[in-house]
Amino acid sequence: MSEKNLQVVLASRPAGAAGETNFQLVESAVPVPGDGEILVRVDWLSLDPYMRGRMNEGKSYAARVELGEVMVGGAVGTVVASRHGKFAEGDKVLGTLGWQRFAVSDGKGLVKLPDPRLPETVWLGAAGMPGITAWMGLGQIGAPRPGETVVVSAASGAVGSVAGQLAKIAGCRAVGIAGGTAKCGYVVNELGFDACVDYKAGRLDAALKAAAPDGVDVYFDNVGGEILDAVLRRVNAGARIPLCGLISGYDGGEIAIRNVYSLLVNRVRLQGFIVTDRMDLWPGAMQELAGHVAAGRIRYRETVAQGLEAAPRAFLGMLRGENFGKQLVKVS
Numbered sequence: 275m276s277e278k279n280l281q282v283v284l285a286s287r288p289a290g291a292a293g294e295t296n297f298q299l300v301e302s303a304v305p306v307p308g309d310g311e312i313l314v315r316v317d318w319l320s321l322d323p324y325m326r327g328r329m330n331e332g333k334s335y336a337a338r339v340e341l342g343e344v345m346v347g348g349a350v351g352t353v354v355a356s357r358h359g360k361f362a363e364g365d366k367v368l369g370t371l372g373w374q375r376f377a378v379s380d381g382k383g384l385v386k387l388p389d390p391r392l393p394e395t396v397w398l399g400a401a402g403m404p405g406i407t408a409w410m411g412l413g414q415i416g417a418p419r420p421g422e423t424v425v426v427s428a429a430s431g432a433v434g435s436v437a438g439q440l441a442k443i444a445g446c447r448a449v450g451i452a453g454g455t456a457k458c459g460y461v462v463n464e465l466g467f468d469a470c471v472d473y474k475a476g477r478l479d480a481a482l483k484a485a486a487p488d489g490v491d492v493y494f495d496n497v498g499g500e501i502l503d504a505v506l507r508r509v510n511a512g513a514r515i516p517l518c519g520l521i522s523g524y525d526g527g528e529i530a531i532r533n534v535y536s537l538l539v540n541r542v543r544l545q546g547f548i549v550t551d552r553m554d555l556w557p558g559a560m561q562e563l564a565g566h567v568a569a570g571r572i573r574y575r576e577t578v579a580q581g582l583e584a585a586p587r588a589f590l591g592m593l594r595g596e597n598f599g600k601q602l603v604k605v606s
């Protein structure tokens with residue numbers, strides 16, 4: 275094969291906010307699959323906030339990326355050579371293939387695309403890991419009842435957009451929180467939330483009160499920090515908070531909860547969760563979410579960066595909120 279492989283490796287660990295110099299583009303020969311292996315051409319790479327944690331030295335719930343290693347990442351690809359009994363040339367596959375044009379795999383953790391009728395990228399978004407995260411956190415921890423008010427932060431994003439639409443399907447009032455009038459307009463007008471608070475416009479407490487006049491029963495938190503504190507000022511007794519993410523602190527920021535008192539007096543249940551802890555629930559969740567997408571009950575939006583070279587910049591932009599919906603890279 276005259277084509278070259280291109281990989282994005284972790285060049286250095288960020289001190290504070292991450293920058294483009296923490297990544298390096300490396301060209302190499304396209305790898306050759308051995309017995310029991312396949313060669314996959316990566317078509318679509320998913321960029322996700324958790325990757326920022328993998329760049330750090332410290333311990334987290336998943337292993338860090340070592341210096342010089344290819345950045346970790348979920349992707350959709352095409353099998354271009356197979357020496358594996360279960361995969362054939364031309365198969366479309368989904369798995370952790372990394373920030374690279376070509377990957378060799380022994381097939382572990384790799385699945386064929388569940389339903390070829392849906393767009394390939396949906397398996398990296400609304401019917402993939404982010405959608406399953408929304409499904410799991412809302413369903414298992416939020417457990418919303420019809421008529422309750424569900425507030426979702428980072429509401430226009432990959433996880434938040436699905437969480438809010440699932441809340442609507444469950445018969446709840448869905449209130450989004452997002453940065454800027456364009457994202458808020460999209461959350462209400464296209465995703466069908468009942469209201470959206472633009473946290474960048476100031477007056478967060480007053481805006482939340484207007485959007486959630488009956489208080490908050492479930493807060494699906496993607497952000498932490500000041501927004502979590504503001505919602506804690508509006509929670510009802512017995513509220514549930516699926517703690518999904520703390521993106522306001524990922525890139526060097528401080529994370530603290532000031533309104534701990536509200537957790538006590540309102541008997542709030544706040545529970546963190548990690549979507550990969552329950553892989554047994556993934557197939558059923560994917561099927562249900564794909565059904566909602568096919569029927570138009572769950573809608574989504576994507577921001578696509580062109581070419582692997584654009585991945586570091588797109589990733590850093592996503593941490594700052596420059597993405598609108600699911601952030602992807604069109605690799606090949």
Ligand SMILES: NC(=O)c1ccc[n+]([C@@H]2O[C@H](COP(=O)([O-])OP(=O)(O)OC[C@H]3O[C@@H](n4cnc5c(N)ncnc54)[C@H](OP(=O)(O)O)[C@@H]3O)[C@@H](O)[C@H]2O)c1
Pocket residue numbers: 322323324403404407428429430431432433434451452453454457496497501517518519520521522523547548549550592593594595596597598599600601
């Ligand atoms: N627990 C799990 O297993 C699990 C799995 C997947 C994802 N997550 C978490 O879910 C969250 C959302 O992930 P995603 O993939 O759907 O990303 P996303 O929402 O598509 O993109 C990230 C968004 O976060 C918002 N944001 C960034 N900095 C912020 C800040 N300081 N304050 C408020 N909002 C900020 C931005 O939206 P605005 O422009 O609206 O600010 C940005 O667009 C992340 O925290 C992620 O770590 C958790």
